[in-house]
Amino acid sequence: MQTTDLFAKRTDAMKASEIRELLKLLDQPDIISFAGGIPDPDYFPREAFTQAMQIALGQDMAATSLQYAASEGYAPLRAWIAGYMKERGVDCDLDNILITAGSQQALDYIGKLYLDKNDTALIEWPTYLGALGAFKAYEPIFDRLNAGENRMPNEIAQTAALAGGRVKFSYLSPDFANPTGKTMSQAERLSVLAQAEALDIAVIEDAAYQSLRYAGDDVPSILALEMEQKGDIDACRTIFCGSFSKTLAPGLRVGWVVAAKPVISQMVLLKQAGDLQTATINQIAVNHVARSVFDEHVTTLRAVYGARLQAMLRALKDYMPEGVTWTEPQGGMFVWVTLPKHLDGKLLLEQALAQKVAFVPGAAFYADGDTRNTMRLNFTMTDDQAIQTGIARLANVIQTALSS
Incomplete structure (x- = not known):
């Protein structure tokens, strides 16, 4: 054996x-x-990161940057993210934000948090390969998320029940999706929200590419649209996954999640059981670079x-x-x-x-x-x-x- x-x-x-x-x-x-x-x-x-690392390892910061830190993440970086999100229509505070080891870790935590065996995840067809890999470990059923199509919520729920579970969330990348490059219209995003309300499920918004727009007008994030409807992030079902990997540098593995406080609190427990925290020095460096040159x-x-x-x-x-x-x-x-x-x-x-x-x-x-x-x-x-x-x-x- x-x-x-x-x-x-x-x-x-x-x-x-x-x-x-x-x-x-x-x-x-x-x-x-x-x-x-x-x-x-x-x-x-590189120059900004060189300066950031020198600051992080300087006499005033080394005791912090080389030490254990809170699982939720480095507070100044979370404060920068809160400001970034507010500029994009999402008013949140530090308790709505968790720093992760890239957005890929966030997807793994979301799968662990929501999916029992034979539960259904609604996904785009095709969808991000990394999300499929993260979710498959928790043995779900995948069903098609087709925004704007006239598929009744009760039909989706019945299909999930026949598979032995229930629908838990929709996962999508509404801006310049991986792999298709497509962007959802505002009407399609609102349709996803309406479907989620009818099914009483979460919406996982993967926003890894949101900042990389080269033409056309910005479309509000799904979380921002839900904030317009509900007025309070803690009443929202959307979980926003952001990343510095595509904008600053992927090697530091720094991403973030913005969601209602009860969701973040539970994800913090997963973080504590997983890797305790995202590397402190990396968070400090990203905070410096984001504030200086983002x-x-x-x-x-x-x-x-x-x-x-x-x-x-x-x-x-x-x-x-x-x-x-x-x-x-x-x-x-x-x-x-x-x-x-x-x-x-x-x-x-x-x-x-x-x-x-x-x-x-x-x-x-x-x-x-x-x-x-x-x-x-x-x-x-x-x-x-x-x-x-x-x-x-x-x-x-x-x-x-x-x-x-």
């Missing part, structure tokens, strides 16, 4: 992340990679990434064969490509790698894994010339597959 024979049954549902495996390709300089969903390190605010830095990212998005859209238009379609995002990091139905993104990846270009096959973003004629392309890590070369190579691979 081996100790692996003692693993809990829930581990059967745990699969390696295709994205994390593909990130290894970034170590190969001859590969043009559209696979990662990561920021360009050339634009990390707005200026995000403005720079919008200009750089926005230009790269346009370069990718032009290249797709110039090179892709007939029958291939794609989204045209107003922000974020991704373009979602739909291929003719008989093509398989995973098989195309093998052929694309031979041509020194990489992407993420789309099937992994579907809870059932059945839709195979899609791919996700990232544009933030690649300059204009490499985008043109890589899309031309990828188009040639697709044309060859179509001709065979």
Whole structure:
């Protein structure tokens, strides 16, 4: 007998992340990679972080930055987040905010907090692969969240009951979603809220890309819209998950959750049982950088990434064969490509790698894994010339597959 024979049954549902495996390709300089969903390190605010770390390790701060801290998070950083949220229509205080080790940890805590085996989570189709991985550990049933469609709440509840549980939450990324790049209209967001009210469930708003808008007008967050309706965050069912990973730096693993106080209090208990706290020195550094350069830095990212998005859209238009379609995002990091139905993104990846270009096959973003004629392309890590070369190579691979 081996100790692996003692693993809990829930581990059967745990699969390696295709994205994390593909990130290894970034170590190969001859590969043009559209696979990662990561920021360009050339634009990390290094000087600001160097100064922040020097301050954190200085005589006045070292006793704090190198010590244990409150599980809720570093109070000055939570105060900055409270101000950031207030500017966006969400009036909250420090007790409504929990600092997490990236928004990915928040998703794991939410799954642990809400999901019993066979409970239903309503998700977009496709949806963020990391959310699927976080939630699957708690053995839920996934059902489709189709905002704006006329699907009656009692039908959704009955389907969940037949599966052996109840609907617990809707999970969505309303701004420049991963993987599709799509943004929900205000009407669609209000529809999600109305459905949640009818089902009496939570709404998990993943706002990782919210700050990265390159065109169009801002749309209020779901939490802000609910605040307009109810006037008090502690009466709201929306749980807002934010992150500094896409705006400042992912390596420090600092994210946050804003929600009603009873939700935050329970998540703090999960934090205490998990890793006690997010690294103090990282929170202090992020607080300093956020206060000193956040707005200026995000403005720079919008200009750089926005230009790269346009370069990718032009290249797709110039090179892709007939029958291939794609989204045209107003922000974020991704373009979602739909291929003719008989093509398989995973098989195309093998052929694309031979041509020194990489992407993420789309099937992994579907809870059932059945839709195979899609791919996700990232544009933030690649300059204009490499985008043109890589899309031309990828188009040639697709044309060859179509001709065979």
